[in-house]
Amino acid sequence: MASPFSLDNPVFSKFAFYSTVVLSKTLCMSELTTLNRMRKQAFANEEDVQCFAKSKHAEVTTSDASVERVRRCHLNDLENVLPFVLVGLMYVSTKPGVVEASRVFQIFAASRLLHTAAYLLPLPQPSRALTFFTGYGVTFFMAYKVLKAVY
Numbered sequence: 417m418a419s420p421f422s423l424d425n426p427v428f429s430k431f432a433f434y435s436t437v438v439l440s441k442t443l444c445m446s447e448l449t450t451l452n453r454m455r456k457q458a459f460a461n462e463e464d465v466q467c468f469a470k471s472k473h474a475e476v477t478t479s480d481a482s483v484e485r486v487r488r489c490h491l492n493d494l495e496n497v498l499p500f501v502l503v504g505l506m507y508v509s510t511k512p513g514v515v516e517a518s519r520v521f522q523i524f525a526a527s528r529l530l531h532t533a534a535y536l537l538p539l540p541q542p543s544r545a546l547t548f549f550t551g552y553g554v555t556f557f558m559a560y561k562v563l564k565a566v567y
Contacts (some may be wrong), residue, residue: 419506420508420511421509422508423509425460425509425542426514426554427511427512427514427517427518428508428515430514430518430521430522431504431508431517432503432508432523434522434525435500435501435504436519437525437527437529438493438497438500438501438524438528438529439449439497439501440526441493441529441532442490442493442494442497445486445489445490445493445532446490449483449486449487449490449502450491450528452480452482452483452486453480453483454468455481456480456483457469457470457471457474458477458480458483459461459474459476460476460477460478461476462476462550466526476562479530485535485536485538487536487551488530488535489532489536492531492535492548493528493532496548496555497526497528499556500524500534500551500554500555503519503555503558503559503562504555504558505518505557506558506559507561507562508564509562510561510562510565512555520554520557523550523551523554524550524551524554524555527547527548527550527554528547528551529550530547531542531544531547531548534547536551
């Protein structure tokens with residue numbers, strides 16, 4: 417019997433692709449935070465001020481609005497992308513249909529990309545809330561399917 421966790425399985429292959437997209441986006445948020453810290457000279461640690469600050473008068477700060485916005489967006493990714501990946505693996509094990517699974521994965525990835533755009537531009541609410549709840553709904557849907565398959 418073939419493993420559902422093989423790239424030969426089209427459901428797992430789609431899952432691997434879209435999970436990699438959203439995990440890569442999450443990784444990029446760290447770099448975006450660093451770029452904002454450097455650009456704004458808003459360092460959170462004394463050793464960073466000593467090493468990277470352009471001014472001798474720079475001080476530690478954790479209150480720069482643009483840096484904190486990127487950090488909150490990153491935190492939101494961590495709170496949503498990691499559960500998607502973990503629940504998604506269990507969902508793949510239930511052997512869902514290719515079309516259903518593909519749509520679920522596509523919707524989640526699109527919602528996270530749009531959430532980031534809504535957060536960082538920033539776009540007016542309820543744009544960010546709608547993208548958040550869309551992705552959250554996808555993860556909840558997969559969790560429901562897993563629990564249904566188990567019981």
